[in-house]
Each structure stands twice: as structure tokens, then as C-alpha cells.
Amino acid sequence: MLNKLRDPELGKRILSKLVPLAREAARLLGRPAIFMEVCGTHTMAIARSGLRSLLAGSLELRSGPGCPVCVTDQGDIDKVIALAAARHDLVIGTFGDMLRVPGTNSSLEQERARGARVEIFYSPAEAVTFAAGHPRDEVVFLGVGFETTAPAVALSVAAARSRDLKNYSVLSFHKTVPTVLEILLSDPELKIDGLILPGHVCTVTGRKAFDFVSTKFNVPAVVAGFEPVDLMEAAYLLLKQIVSGRAETVNGYPRLVREEGNNKAKEIMKEYFKPVDVQWRGFGMVPQSGLALQERFSLYDAAVKFPVEVSESPPPRGCACGDVLKGKIVSSDCPLFARKCTPLQPVGPCMVSTEGACAAYYQYEWSKTGSRGNIGG
Amino acid sequence: MLNKLRDPELGKRILSKLVPLAREAARLLGRPAIFMEVCGTHTMAIARSGLRSLLAGSLELRSGPGCPVCVTDQGDIDKVIALAAARHDLVIGTFGDMLRVPGTNSSLEQERARGARVEIFYSPAEAVTFAAGHPRDEVVFLGVGFETTAPAVALSVAAARSRDLKNYSVLSFHKTVPTVLEILLSDPELKIDGLILPGHVCTVTGRKAFDFVSTKFNVPAVVAGFEPVDLMEAAYLLLKQIVSGRAETVNGYPRLVREEGNNKAKEIMKEYFKPVDVQWRGFGMVPQSGLALQERFSLYDAAVKFPVEVSESPPPRGCACGDVLKGKIVSSDCPLFARKCTPLQPVGPCMVSTEGACAAYYQYEWSKTGSRGNIGG
Amino acid sequence: MCLGIPGKVVEVNQAESWAVVESFGVRKKVGIALIDEDLVPGDYLMVHAGYAIGKIDMEDARVSLELWEEILHAQ
Amino acid sequence: MCLGIPGKVVEVNQAESWAVVESFGVRKKVGIALIDEDLVPGDYLMVHAGYAIGKIDMEDARVSLELWEEILHAQ
Amino acid sequence: MAEEKDKDIVLLSHGDGGLLTHQLLQDFFLRYFKNDLLDSLTDAAVFSSEPGRMAISTDAFVVDPVFFPGGDIGKLAVCGTINDLAVSGAQPLYLTASFVIEEGFPFADLEKIIASMANTCRVAGVQIIAGDTKVVGRGQADKVYITTTGVGYLLPGANLGYQRLEPGDKVLVNGCLGNHGLAILLQREALGLDSQIISDCAPLSIMTTEILKRFKGIKLMRDLTRGGLATNAKEIAMSSGVDFWLDEAALPVEDSVKGITELLGLDPLYLANEGKFLIVVAAEEAGELLRYLREDWSAEYACQIGDIQAGKGNVYLRTALGGARQLNMMAGAPLPRIC
Amino acid sequence: MAEEKDKDIVLLSHGDGGLLTHQLLQDFFLRYFKNDLLDSLTDAAVFSSEPGRMAISTDAFVVDPVFFPGGDIGKLAVCGTINDLAVSGAQPLYLTASFVIEEGFPFADLEKIIASMANTCRVAGVQIIAGDTKVVGRGQADKVYITTTGVGYLLPGANLGYQRLEPGDKVLVNGCLGNHGLAILLQREALGLDSQIISDCAPLSIMTTEILKRFKGIKLMRDLTRGGLATNAKEIAMSSGVDFWLDEAALPVEDSVKGITELLGLDPLYLANEGKFLIVVAAEEAGELLRYLREDWSAEYACQIGDIQAGKGNVYLRTALGGARQLNMMAGAPLPRIC
Numbered sequence A, B: 001m002l003n004k005l006r007d008p009e010l011g012k013r014i015l016s017k018l019v020p021l022a023r024e025a026a027r028l029l030g031r032p033a034i035f036m037e038v039c040g041t042h043t044m045a046i047a048r049s050g051l052r053s054l055l056a057g058s059l060e061l062r063s064g065p066g067c068p069v070c071v072t073d074q075g076d077i078d079k080v081i082a083l084a085a086a087r088h089d090l091v092i093g094t095f096g097d098m099l100r101v102p103g104t105n106s107s108l109e110q111e112r113a114r115g116a117r118v119e120i121f122y123s124p125a126e127a128v129t130f131a132a133g134h135p136r137d138e139v140v141f142l143g144v145g146f147e148t149t150a151p152a153v154a155l156s157v158a159a160a161r162s163r164d165l166k167n168y169s170v171l172s173f174h175k176t177v178p179t180v181l182e183i184l185l186s187d188p189e190l191k192i193d194g195l196i197l198p199g200h201v202c203t204v205t206g207r208k209a210f211d212f213v214s215t216k217f218n219v220p221a222v223v224a225g226f227e228p229v230d231l232m233e234a235a236y237l238l239l240k241q242i243v244s245g246r247a248e249t250v251n252g253y254p255r256l257v258r259e260e261g262n263n264k265a266k267e268i269m270k271e272y273f274k275p276v277d278v279q280w281r282g283f284g285m286v287p288q289s290g291l292a293l294q295e296r297f298s299l300y301d302a303a304v305k306f307p308v309e310v311s312e313s314p315p316p317r318g319c320a321c322g323d324v325l326k327g328k329i330v331s332s333d334c335p336l337f338a339r340k341c342t343p344l345q346p347v348g349p350c351m352v353s354t355e356g357a358c359a360a361y362y363q364y365e366w367s368k369t370g371s372r373g374n375i376g377g
Numbered sequence C, D: 001m002c003l004g005i006p007g008k009v010v011e012v013n014q015a016e017s018w019a020v021v022e023s024f025g026v027r028k029k030v031g032i033a034l035i036d037e038d039l040v041p042g043d044y045l046m047v048h049a050g051y052a053i054g055k056i057d058m059e060d061a062r063v064s065l066e067l068w069e070e071i072l073h074a075q
Numbered sequence E, F: 001m002a003e004e005k006d007k008d009i010v011l012l013s014h015g016d017g018g019l020l021t022h023q024l025l026q027d028f029f030l031r032y033f034k035n036d037l038l039d040s041l042t043d044a045a046v047f048s049s050e051p052g053r054m055a056i057s058t059d060a061f062v063v064d065p066v067f068f069p070g071g072d073i074g075k076l077a078v079c080g081t082i083n084d085l086a087v088s089g090a091q092p093l094y095l096t097a098s099f100v101i102e103e104g105f106p107f108a109d110l111e112k113i114i115a116s117m118a119n120t121c122r123v124a125g126v127q128i129i130a131g132d133t134k135v136v137g138r139g140q141a142d143k144v145y146i147t148t149t150g151v152g153y154l155l156p157g158a159n160l161g162y163q164r165l166e167p168g169d170k171v172l173v174n175g176c177l178g179n180h181g182l183a184i185l186l187q188r189e190a191l192g193l194d195s196q197i198i199s200d201c202a203p204l205s206i207m208t209t210e211i212l213k214r215f216k217g218i219k220l221m222r223d224l225t226r227g228g229l230a231t232n233a234k235e236i237a238m239s240s241g242v243d244f245w246l247d248e249a250a251l252p253v254e255d256s257v258k259g260i261t262e263l264l265g266l267d268p269l270y271l272a273n274e275g276k277f278l279i280v281v282a283a284e285e286a287g288e289l290l291r292y293l294r295e296d297w298s299a300e301y302a303c304q305i306g307d308i309q310a311g312k313g314n315v316y317l318r319t320a321l322g323g324a325r326q327l328n329m330m331a332g333a334p335l336p337r338i339c
């Protein structure tokens, strides 16, 4: 059944319904509607399916702050790099995506090449297993991600506690999505006609957590899954709202997302983390949008165990990540894009993670030597 | 001036005096005189100069227990190998010669290849410097050697103490030469007409320490240096005694060896070491012939810090090291020599150190495919 | 940051809080500490970073697809 | 086991108990804690395992060689 | 050496050029690679040359782990260089092999690797005629590295070159993509995945020689190793100045490879292959070539995956939905992601 | 890459076959090794061959440290393979070079090494026409390893072979022994010796080509690398079944090399050389060859060191005193001893 959701024939038929609807919406708005996805995995799925090119002219899709790597503050990135550089006796555990993220002067990949120990883990559970198997090593796991990921990291702390490991700690840079969307939607310059909501974040938070998008800001929103059909359905449901002049927060992913979300995951998150004010790249300080470990787990809190001070450093000169993440410009409008900033030598963090707005754009939708004209063919 | 001592022209002229004298002695004895050198470095010097071949027929030179590697007990060797194998967190420091010495089942070289950390040092002082420079490592220095070497190792303990290093210790297998010569000379089967005494051991002990050779056992002895001229002089002085029917312990190395030896070195040895009963390969237990660290230095005594038990293992089957070291046979008389026992795969320890009796014999005086006949040409 | 993989449960160990799921013919052990509901083989889970984050309602998926067929035929 | 290398003293530091000796044109720093006698540049030392174990009496060496010349010419 | 139970691993001394090195050569390399031209105790091997064009190629193999489902570093080292010659239109003749071995490496494993090399050479009809062995200390290599260099004669009929590519040419591959890279990744990372992916590691020269003889319309071949289909296609596109248009739906990828790459956030188009190559062929011969590959060479998953269009050196992928996206060179080795 | 101060070291990504590998090739290898045949973006390099006999030789270079007095690993890698061809009687033409680089290796050092290779090639008149680069993680290599493979044509006049050796032939070397091995050892071990020994690392092919043209009595040549004079002479003796008789007094060894080896308990006859070779030549040409080497090639320390006698494959050294000892193959790399 799930395979049916990625059936290209079904996709093409839906597309044939979607495009006329998008044209109708464009006619109503006097321009193509602009929808923003706020999940990096949506960004990837859109790019890999070629959906953006198929809708070109009738509907525009933009990437918001949905890639945790991209929204992580430069100072936070510098901190973990500084820790890796200063403490070759530590094992820095991380998801693969953080490896090449550029700090002000270096990256984890660079520091690994200089002797830092950096291990890539697929799951924080593996990092705990590693710590248990290497009692002479001290593992610091880099906790990056939204509500989807934070519970798994909380469980890793629980596992380390129950196994009485003294050599495992977490450096938590976790963030919460609804909080930053409030800031995003409050921006008077923002011109977004609908939000594609992150299906897996919503699996944890529940649909209701995003009701404010439509109730408070009067912006149509749809919780979306990640198959091509899911994404087209989300676009369809958003277009329907625009055409009918409604603004609701619709659950377009009911096979997984519930009204209240995953209560157990929410409880565990609450038990281990507390909301704190944190910096978001491009958004500045967003009150209560970060997740720090509760004080009673300070034994497992790398921020407490291995405090690092880094001098404040300006964001990379010329990087327009902030505007990209707010949907004000597309990546190719950034003056550095594809010139000084490429996936190989990223200037800004949006170019680093493959799901970063600029990296996905670079990888799938743009080419140095090619023209952009005829790629829909 | 010292260069003159290795002048081959002078050597050849001396040789022309030495050979007739040796023939005279042989005539008196009814067979060529047999002299034994009891220093591995003498063994090497004789081999490398080709002296044995030049004297063949008129004088025979044999190697005694002069190579500390060769006389080290199998059990002691097993101990250090076991330590290296069990404790990959230790750094085993050693002189180059011990690296390939075979224990019952392995060697330091084998254990290094399996992950043990083995560092070669030229001087125990370097081992202390290494320990100071690697405070997270624990260095165990393998103290092997006679009176010449023991003071240097004692000084390394002194240096570690004065620098307050907690990560340096010594595994002392040091032995004393006069003690074992007493045992050697007491052997009624021994047929040795003169002893070439170890010049550098005597530098520390003094000539008088070896007076017993002639006074108690009535064997002529000469303290010898290491240049070809020195060795020929020693042979000359021994032959002179034989021809004139005397037995004295003559100092043939007066430019370095004093009657009482090096008092400072003797004091330091006494301060740090105490005589203990130890096993010698081929000789069995020799009372009071080993040097163990004094109890008050037990912090630096690897035997105390890292005790190892190894099961007693028989000496390698068929190895005739004992008889070689006692001068009863020459290496090529051993049934394993050059067959199962080669420098590449030594069975007995005499085959390991380049200065070992069998190894020197193999390397310089014998060849698998060649005949032994005409090598004097 | 929220790559989720759907998988069909083939084995459950509630006591040790894990299940083996099969996705695209591949089996993997995942943590189920975040799942409140009962699990039996044949259930579908959404897996993220080694943990199941939710149970997939296959009935909903079916309804969803039927709805599309209706819409597509409506024309 | 007693490889000794003769070397000519070119520098002495009694306080720190080392000397620099030259052998065969090569210089090396060696410990002199075992040497009782005074050392001045030009002296010769016998070095083993990084430490000087004795001072070489060059006069003795000369006498020794002269003795040989006598013996050799005696014939 | 082999008979003594305590002499089961390579020591630094086996690399010192002395007696142990000599024994190592005799007991392993000369024994398995035996042929008239090989005599590793001389400085160089000598062979007769004919007038013509020769191809030479070299590659270092550092794969971790050294044994993997479907092959080992030895088989890989032979296939890799043979295939570089093969796709260049050459008939591989001779290889050299140079080993860097980490102290402590078991002789048993070394023997398996050497036997595997010898076996692969036999299958492909090439000989190893010169070699070298070095041993480095613990932590100065990862078990064993092998560099092979191969020489061969260009096949008289072959006429391969970037400049021959023109709009309308068809793009073929000889089978499923991504298996080797994924097999290696799964062995290396303890991901706890219960699925066996088999490397496609295989020598291609016999096949390429035959197809080059029969199909004069073949304009370019490329083995799809490091960087996978995407990177290699992009390199060719940039060098030839034409565009590649590939069809996502036509790309042969095994279901299990598809599944696992999705699971790990990887793209099979960037995974290395070791027995797969891309062929650019004139349109009129494409169909017959495909049939020939599938039927005569049992390459049942051989596919036409796209075509060449006039352009500027880009590679486009037509998505299943009918959209398009670009493929660029790989930037950073594929890593398991959770995003 | 070179212009960014924070991009000064090699990363694993430089070896993934993607964009960074591409850049690495462009910025370093293609830049320095530039020639018509080299294009490392193709699978193989192509060159024209003539009828005749070709020689091929390969060696891996793992020297530690990578920079040493008198050379570096790059110069060594070029000289080593050129010299193996040269002493085989071949005129070296082309090299391939394959690199295994440890993550974190500075580009500045890599560039020095590559420039040094390019320079040595220029001096010797050879070209690097194919290559490969792999990057391995920290602790999986020691900075950089290079494998070179060389091909060349056998000189028509050269007639070298073990079977030609006969009693009465003379044995020559072209200069002082032991410098390279000792230079390396002194760099590696912190022995606190205040003396600069310079490696003799040098390409020999131009010299060997000339002497082979002039001296038809040359029967065998051998570069005296790993294992030194003793091991190499023993190998030749064993392969040819004759005995070598070398004169200790005739062996050219620099005073400082003599001194330091004595100090450390080493034997210079077992130390590696990288610009020295042994020549076995018919007696009647020995004198003239020696004169030619000394005068026309400024090989002032070239010496006749012994001769060949009927025998059973042994190497004898006549000691200065007039005695004799045997030289065998090295058994275990030379280590500083105190005994």
C-alpha cells in the first residue's frame, strides 16, 4: 500500500489535477502562489522528484528553516569545533550531516584530519553502545535536530544512566519548530501563501501544535508526508484553501500524525529537556525555542562537563542564509551562491547539509555550466 | 692515536708474531690452545676481523657467556613477552637486541606486531626522557646487561626519581660476570687454556675483580680492549703465559681499565641494586649473580609494579646453548644449528643477538651453501 | 533532519523495548520506547534515528489513496 | 653487550653532568655522572649506552703502541 | 614459515629486504603468481612489445574491510586496473602489484588475498609480472594496501574518445548500480542491518574486447567506480561538452540497494561499482548491443539509461514524475544520514 | 584550495573520487606532471610502442620521514623505479604514480613532494603519464605512500644476466655506501647525533645508458637499495651460483658513515643506498670502466670492490687484516644496538 504512494503513474495523474488548480490560485493571487516547506527532508524530496520544475510558473516552492544544520548558530558550531580541536582525547559523536559544517575557521572534518576523534552515528543509541564498549574513551554526542530527534537523544541519556556510564554526554543544540515559525510568520515582509508542515515533527508534537499558523496568522497550512503523492496532496490541499479563501491547519498525513502527537515522546522530551532561549541563524535569539538538558542530568550534559568559550564571530560575510530561510529570496539570489559558496567549500550552513536549502538547490536544480531554462523537459 | 690501534698494517705485522707463538703453544699443549672470550662485543670484533680464520690451526677462539641476551633465562624472556602481550597500554622500552629474542611461544617483535608497544632505546636515559614526554604512557624499561650497563640503568632510575616521574620503571635482568665465571671455571669438563676478559665490564669492576681466574683456577687471563690490535695483544699475552707456564690476570687494556675499576659506577650500582640468585641459561641457578632493584626503589621496579607469572617452560628442545656458552662445543656442533635454528628463526637465544655466539658464527664464519675450507684465503 | 523510514514489524520484544522491522526487504532492530500502543508483527512503524516515532495507520493510508482515486475519476 | 665508543670531549657541563664528545667526526651528548675525574676538552672518554664509563688514558695507549713497535722490531 | 604456529603474522622484518622478505616472496607471491616473466628477485620484468598503441593504468586499493561479500582487496585490485584498461579499449596483458602491509597482518589473510588475485588474473587472462612488498608499523596502514598497474594493447578496432560523442547517442550500463559501494559501507558501519548486499566486483576485459570487436558505434566506455554513475557521467559530460539525459525509471538498481540507501539517506547514483561500466553508443547500434549484452553475456540488468543531447556538459536526470534534476560530481563521500 | 588559509590539509573527501578529488588532481598532479600523455581523468594513458623488449618495474615507497637530507619520498619514488629499470639495462620512458595520503597531510608538503617528483623526472627525461590518489584516515598511513611503476625499452646493446657471470669478472660500485639508510635512520631516531648525513638518492638511468653503450663487458647491474650491498650481492651470488669476493679495504664508505654506524652497532654493508649500484664487468674492461665513471661521471668514489670466483653462491669479505668472513642476507632491519 505504501508503495502506491510513490507510484509515478499515480503521481502524474495527480499532477494533472494539481497544475490547473495552481493556475487558478495564481489567477486569484495575480501571481503564482508561494508555499514554504519547513522540513529539510521535504526540501530533499521536492528536489529529488523534480516537483519544483514540474510546477514552475504556476506554483513556487521555497525552503524555510527546516534543516537543523542550517539554523544552528555559528557560535554553537564554533563551540563544538573548538571542543573537538582542543580535546583530542574526546570522541565527538555526530550524525553524518554535521561533519562538514563550516565554523568560522574550521569544521569537524578538518579537525578530524588534524587528529580530533569524530565518529559518525546513525542513532544516538549507537553512540551509547560505543561509549559502553570503549570505557577508556569519553563520548560527547552532538544533539542536533527538532522534536523528531530530541526524544531519541533523551533516550540515549536514559540508556547511559541505566547502564551507569560515566563517559557519555550530550551537547544539546536541539530546537523546536513551532516557536521559530511564530517568529517567521510575524515577519511583516514575509510573503508566503501556505506552509507545508513537517510531518515527522508533527508526529511528535501533534497537528494541534501548529493550529496557530492558521488561527493566529491566517496562513493555510498542511501537515505533509514525504512521498511524492504526499507532497502533491499537501500542495493540493493548500491550493484548495487559497481558492476557497480559507486558512486552516489541515492534517495531510493522518496515517502517522495525530491531533495530540506522540504523548510518550513529548513526556520524555519534557523529562530530559527544558526550553531555553537560543540563537537561530538568520532569526537571531528566539525565546524558549531551544532544548537544554535539565539540571538533574548535568552529569550527561557536555555543556556542563566540557564548557567551551568561543569569541563571538560574525556570520560569514555575504551569506544570505537568513533571507533564504525566511523565504525572502531563493538560494541563487545570494551573491555568493555557486561562486564562493558551493557544497565543496560552503560559506554558509545552508550549503552544507544535503538537505540544506542552498545545497539541495545547488545539487538538484542548478548547474554551473548549464542554462536553467529547459530543465523541465 | 686510537686509529693506530685499528691499522691493518700494524695488525698484520702483529699477526706475524702471533702465529709462531701460537704454534709454539700448540706444540707445548699437544693441540692448539683454546681461549674463550666472555664478552659478546669481543665475539663480534673477532668475527668481523676474520681473526678466527687467520689463527685457524694454531689457536682456537671460543665464545663464552658474554652476551646478556644469550644468558637470559627462558622464563625471564617469557615474562617480559607476557607483559608486553597482556598490557598493550604499557610501553616496553628495550635495547635493540632484545626485540627478536624468542620466548617459548613469541617474541617482543611478534607482540609488537600484535599491538604491544615496544620502543627501542639506545640509552636508558632516552627511555626516561620518553616517559617524561609521554605522561599518559607507562614506560617499562628492560634492564639487560652486565656491570657495564647496570650503572646506566641505575642512573635512569635516579633521573626518574629526581624528575618525580611516576610512569617509569625498570625490569632488571642485570647480571654480574665474575660470579658466573666462577661457576664456569669450576666445571671439571671445561678445557680452556685462557680467558679473554671483557674490557668494558672490567672498566667498572676493575682488573682485581678477576684475579680469582688465575689465583683460584690457575687459568691465564687478559683484560682486553676491542680493536683488532687489542685482541691480538690479548692473545699474545695469553700465549706468552702458556709458553712460560704462568697463570696471571693481566691488564691488557690499561688505557681504560684500572685495578679497582670505576668506583663511582660501583657505588651507584650498589646503591640501586642488590645481588640476588638468578637463573642463567646453560648454567642454571647462579647464586648472587643477578642484580635486582633495592626495595626502597620498588616504585621504579617493574617486577613489583607489574608482576607477571609465567608457567615454567623447558628450554627449546635440542638447543645446546648451554654447552656453547661453556665452550664445550662450537655452534656448528649443535644439531639444530643452521637447520632449525637460524638468525631468522632462532631456536635458542645464542642465535638472536648479533653478538650471540651462534649468530656471530652463522653470520660471519659459516654459510649454508659454501664450504668452510678455503675461507682464509 | 527528519528522515523517516516506514517499516513492517516482524518481531517485538516489549521487555527490552525493541522490535525488528523490515523496510524494502531489509531488517533492522529499532527502539520502541517512544511507542505507547501495542505492537504486533504486521504493524507498520515510522523509524527515525534508530527509534520508532509513531505507528502508521494503514487504514488511513488506504482511505487516502481511495480519496485520490475518487478525485482523479471525478473529472 | 658492551659496545663502547671512544670519544674526544669537546664541551663539558659538570653542573648538568653531561659532555659533548666527538667520535669519528660525529658529536654526541653523553652523561658523565659515572666519571669521578675532572674533564676538560681534549680528554677521551669511553661511552656505553649514553654514559661515559671511563676516561681513556692516552699516554697508556701511546706506551702500548710503542711497546708493540719494540716487539715487532725485535725480530 | 607457514608451518610454525607462532609465525602466523607479518612482521616489520618481512619488509626489510633481507632474508624474511625473500621468504615472503618465495612462499606467497612467487608461488601464487608463478609465470615465466615474473621473477621478483630482479629489478624489472621484461616482455616483448609489438608496434602499436599501448595503454597503461594504475590504481591504489585501500578498501576497508579487505574481505567483503563478493570479493576482497586482491580481487578488487586486479579488476580495478583491468577494467580501467578494458574501458579504454585495451586488451590487458600484464599487471604489476605492489603491497604495503601493516605489521601484524595474518599470513592466512594475505594468502587468501594473493590466491584471489591469482585466480582473478587467470579468469581475465592477464599475468602479474613484477611486484613489490613493503611492511609498515602498526597504525601506519590499515591491514594491506595494494597498488596495481596494468599495461595492454589498444584493440585495433577501438575508437573511443570524448570528441566522438554527439546528440542522439545512447547511454547504456551493463547492470545494477551501487552494490559494491553499499556492500563496503554495510561491512564497515555497524548499522545492524540484516541484509546481504554483494559487491559486483568483476573483470570486464573479456566482455569489452568482444563488444568493441562487434560494435564500431561504441564511442566511449567508463567503469563506474569512485563517485558512481553520477560523478563519472558528469566528468564525461564536462570533458565532451555534451549533456547527458538519464531516465530515473530506467536506472537498474536492486530493490535491496534501493531500500537500504533510502534508509541511510544515501543516493545509489553516487555509490561505487566495480563491475559496471557505462557505454555511449551510436543510436543505431544501441538496441543490438543491449540485446547482445543481455543474451550473450547474461547481463540481464543491462539497460539503456538515457541519451546524449547537445549541451554544456551537464547531466540531467528525468525523474519518474517527469521532472528533471541535475546530477553533479560527488562532494564528500556518502555518509549515513538521518536527515 | 591553496588560497584559503583554513584549507591547508588533505581531507578524506579529497579521496572520494568526487569534486575535491578532481580539484586535487587539477591543482597539484596535473599542474606539476603536465605532459601530453597524462590526463588523469581518463582511465588509462596511451602511448605508442615499438617492437622490441620492454622492462617494467614497480615499487612502493613508505619512507619515514618523508623529507630527509638529500631528498624526499617523491624524489625517492621516481629514482627508485627509474633505477630498477636502469640497472636492468632499460631506458626508462614512462612512470605511473599512485598516492595513498593520510588525512591531515599538509598540502604544502604534498606540493613539495610532487614538485620534487616532477623535477626528478625532468632530470631523468621520463614522464609520469598516469596516476591515482587515495586518502585514508588518520592512523591508517604514515603521511603519504607512493607507488611508482615504470616502463622502458631494453637498450639494444645491453646483455645482462646472472648466467653471464664467470670467475675473474670484476665487481664495481659507483660510490660510497650506506648514506641513504643512515640518513633516514638518523632522522627517525632521536639519537642526538650532531652530524648531517646526506642521502645519495639520485636517478642513474642516464649514466647506465651511457656505460652500457660503451662497455659490452658489463654483465650485471644491481641498485643497492633495501638490504644494502651485502644482501644484494648475496642474492646475485645465489642466483648465479658463483662466489663474490669483496675487499673490506676497498669498500668506499664515508668517514662519518663509518663512525656513526660503529657508534650505533650497525653495518654499513646492510644499509640501503638509493643512487648506488653494483656492476659486474669482464676483467678486461674493469679498469677503463672505473676510469670512465670517475672522470666522465665525476663518480670520484667509484671503486673496484672485488671479483667473482667459482663457487656456490657465497659472498666473502676479505677483512683488512687478511682474514675472511661471509656476508649473508640481512635478517631483520638494522637497529641501533648497544652491544
Ligand code: SF4
Binding pocket: A318, A319, A320, A321, A322, A324, A331, A334, A335, A336, A337, A338, A341, A342, A346, A347, A348, A349, A350, A351, A358
Ligand atoms: S549560498 Fe551559501 S552563502 Fe549564500 S545563503 Fe546559501 S549558504 Fe549562505
Ligand code: SF4
Binding pocket: B318, B319, B320, B321, B322, B324, B331, B334, B335, B336, B337, B338, B341, B342, B346, B347, B348, B349, B350, B351, B358
Ligand atoms: S644453534 Fe640455536 S639451538 Fe643450537 S645452541 Fe645455538 S642458539 Fe641454541
Ligand SMILES: [Mg+2]
Binding pocket: E042, E043, F083, F084, F222, F223, F224, F225
Ligand atoms: Mg632494485
Ligand SMILES: [Mg+2]
Binding pocket: E057, E058, E059, E081, E084, F043, F044, F131, F132
Ligand atoms: Mg587507473
Ligand SMILES: [Mg+2]
Binding pocket: E059, E080, E081, E084, E225
Ligand atoms: Mg580505476
Ligand SMILES: [Mg+2]
Binding pocket: E131, E132, E133, F058, F059, F060
Ligand atoms: Mg621492490
Ligand SMILES: [Mg+2]
Binding pocket: E138, E139, E141, E142, E143, F139
Ligand atoms: Mg589499524
Ligand SMILES: [Mg+2]
Binding pocket: E083, E084, E222, E223, E224, E225, F042, F043
Ligand atoms: Mg576508471
Ligand SMILES: [Mg+2]
Binding pocket: E043, E044, E131, E132, F057, F058, F059, F081, F084
Ligand atoms: Mg621494482
Ligand SMILES: [Mg+2]
Binding pocket: F059, F080, F081, F084, F225
Ligand atoms: Mg627497487
Ligand SMILES: [Mg+2]
Binding pocket: E058, E059, E060, F131, F132, F133
Ligand atoms: Mg584511479
Ligand SMILES: [Mg+2]
Binding pocket: E139, E140, F138, F139, F141, F142, F143
Ligand atoms: Mg601517523
